Amino acid sequence: MSNKNQDYHTVSALKNPENAQICVFVIRIPVMIRRGRLILRELPPTGASIVDENTRKILRQWTLAQPVVSAFITSIVRDFSERDDILQEVAIAVLEHTDRYNESRPFLPWAIGIAQNHVRQFLRRRRSDRLVFGDGVQDLVAAAFQTMATHDPEALDHLRECLRHLDSREQLMCELRYGQNLKPAVMAERLGMAANTVSKALQRIRDQLRACIQHKSVMKTGH
Amino acid sequence: MDSAQRRLVGLYLDDMLTSDQLVELESWLQVSPVNLHWFTKELLLHDRLQAEIVAGAVVQSLPAIPSESKPPRPHSGSHWKSAWRPTFATISLLLISLIGTLIFWNGFVGTSASAASTELNLLMTANASMTARTYQIAVEDVALHAGKKRRNVPEDQRNRPPKPPMDDAVLHVRGTDHFVLIRTQSDGRKFLTGSDGRISWAIRPDGPVRTSRDLNRFSRDLPGHEHSMTFLNIGETLRQLQQAYDIRVLPEESNSYQVPAAAAERLLVAIRKRKAPGPDRVEISYESRTGEIRQIRLVEMPYGPERLTLRMTLLDRADFGASYFKHSQHHDADRVVLEE
Numbered sequence: 136m137s138n139k140n141q142d143y144h145t146v147s148a149l150k151n152p153e154n155a156q157i158c159v160f161v162i163r164i165p166v167m168i169r170r171g172r173l174i175l176r177e178l179p180p181t182g183a184s185i186v187d188e189n190t191r192k193i194l195r196q197w198t199l200a201q202p203v204v205s206a207f208i209t210s211i212v213r214d215f216s217e218r219d220d221i222l223q224e225v226a227i228a229v230l231e232h233t234d235r236y237n238e239s240r241p242f243l244p245w246a247i248g249i250a251q252n253h254v255r256q257f258l259r260r261r262r263s264d265r266l267v268f269g270d271g272v273q274d275l276v277a278a279a280f281q282t283m284a285t286h287d288p289e290a291l292d293h294l295r296e297c298l299r300h301l302d303s304r305e306q307l308m309c310e311l312r313y314g315q316n317l318k319p320a321v322m323a324e325r326l327g328m329a330a331n332t333v334s335k336a337l338q339r340i341r342d343q344l345r346a347c348i349q350h351k352s353v354m355k356t357g358h
Numbered sequence: 359m360d361s362a363q364r365r366l367v368g369l370y371l372d373d374m375l376t377s378d379q380l381v382e383l384e385s386w387l388q389v390s391p392v393n394l395h396w397f398t399k400e401l402l403l404h405d406r407l408q409a410e411i412v413a414g415a416v417v418q419s420l421p422a423i424p425s426e427s428k429p430p431r432p433h434s435g436s437h438w439k440s441a442w443r444p445t446f447a448t449i450s451l452l453l454i455s456l457i458g459t460l461i462f463w464n465g466f467v468g469t470s471a472s473a474a475s476t477e478l479n480l481l482m483t484a485n486a487s488m489t490a491r492t493y494q495i496a497v498e499d500v501a502l503h504a505g506k507k508r509r510n511v512p513e514d515q516r517n518r519p520p521k522p523p524m525d526d527a528v529l530h531v532r533g534t535d536h537f538v539l540i541r542t543q544s545d546g547r548k549f550l551t552g553s554d555g556r557i558s559w560a561i562r563p564d565g566p567v568r569t570s571r572d573l574n575r576f577s578r579d580l581p582g583h584e585h586s587m588t589f590l591n592i593g594e595t596l597r598q599l600q601q602a603y604d605i606r607v608l609p610e611e612s613n614s615y616q617v618p619a620a621a622a623e624r625l626l627v628a629i630r631k632r633k634a635p636g637p638d639r640v641e642i643s644y645e646s647r648t649g650e651i652r653q654i655r656l657v658e659m660p661y662g663p664e665r666l667t668l669r670m671t672l673l674d675r676a677d678f679g680a681s682y683f684k685h686s687q688h689h690d691a692d693r694v695v696l697e698e
Contacts, residue, residue: 209404210401215408276387276398283402295410309411313407318372331374335496337372338365338368344407
């Protein structure tokens with residue numbers, strides 16, 4: 136399934152039809168899956184229900200947890216395209232296995248657990264010549280993400296605004312690295328710089344953005 | 359957070375770690391939950407940054423929705439109009455740029471030369487007493503001189519090994535003629551140059567220690583040295599700026615987000631006048647109340663065959679004492695010392 140396109144899927148394709156808890160009505164509706172986000176594009180007429188309350192809760196929880204799950208996957212695979220592919224698989228797995236989710240327990244650790252399984256499967260399939268954390272460190276990183284708040288008060292809500300403070304060259308570097316998913320070695324060729332210099336510049340940009348976000352958070356909360 | 363560990367994480371995010379560095383990063387993550395917490399925060403920012411930029415690009419690439427009320431553009435029968443359209447567009451852009459530039463400059467505090475001069479005098483007075491200081495140097499950009507030709511370079515200099523990198527260098531300064539510049543080579547070994555006010559010296563990782571009674575002999579790699587703007591003597595450098603640069607001072611709030619919870623800062627921007635030598639632009643961030651210089655940014659500074667953009671950030675004002683600036687403090691006693 137391509138993560139680049141806004142494909143139309145049916146709810147029934149996403150869930151096990153035998154699971155009555157999830158699939159109340161099988162109505163063809165456009166669903167967009169992009170980066171693991173499930174967006175119902177059209178709502179049914181009033182009175183008709185497409186998904187049950189349990190599924191709605193799961194979707195709500197997934198929406199909150201998705202940025203953290205996404206960051207966890209990136210922390211292991213690092214490549215954004217690969218991250219997108221895994222995140223899609225995780226989103227579908229979450230919906231397929233809602234019956235296994237114990238509501239009395241926090242959602243995020245459960246979702247991260249699913250993501251961890253998919254990351255491992257992915258790494259087994261992928262060529263092994265790339266450097267990855269050992270299993271022990273992967274477990275530690277997963278545990279650290281599991282304890283994160285899904286809505287961090289320090290949050291990156293100000294990120295968009297802070298991005299505007301970057302000068303044009305820094306914005307260009309962000310576009311190449313994050314918008315076009317280029318690695319510093321390729322960026323270096325385009326910019327006529329050394330790869331190491333590009334990497335350091337990216338680090339400085341992230342430092343600058345973090346300082347900006349923290350400052351704006353302090354200004355907003357007053358402490 | 360240790361800058362070396364932050365660098366490791368940065369290299370990891372950019373997929374540039376060596377296997378040894380990966381082991382080092384793993385060890386660091388296993389040491390403390392605090393490290394893990396910091397790592398996850400960094401990943402969240404990195405990941406969200408990608409999402410924001412992709413989302414921004416999607417929004418920007420959406421085609422404009424044609425307005426229904428807008429009548430269709432009548433066909434222009436005059437060929438010259440369409441032929442001249444690009445020129446009109448260019449002129450319009452130039453005008454917009456001009457207006458933008460005027461607005462930009464009007465945003466500065468005290469557009470008059472006297473207001474800028476007052477700020478410079480404040481800086482000179484405030485920093486005259488700041489005898490000891492330590493700067494962290496960060497290179498933001500490196501570019502080759504446009505059209506720079508090497509044919510006039512003497513033969514002995516042409517085969518000279520490349521200069522040690524200036525990025526991540528540390529500069530200790532005392533008075534106007536004491537300094538120690540510590541640069542780290544790509545193999546991790548240190549290359550030091552310095553002056554104790556009487557003798558200048560250079561300590562390579564290997565080979566003899568070289569000394570000279572010419573104080574300029576080993577100070578050539580100091581940022582700004584090529585145009586006597588090393589900021590060793592802040593007063594002198596500021597006076598030079600006053601003569602060869604157009605000076606403006608940015609209002610406090612424009613730069614405030616960079617210094618959370620710190621005293622308000624101002625930014626003095628000096629733009630090089632035509633034909634004057636030196637960096638294209640010098641930016642000096644200073645505490646508005648005391649005038650203490652916190653950061654100096656040299657934009658497009660001539661540096662050998664290159665043009666560097668670098669930042670010198672004040673780390674410390676501790677006085678290490680005069681003896682720290684002697685070469686003997688920085689190498690083993692059995693090293694060979696050559697006087698040139």
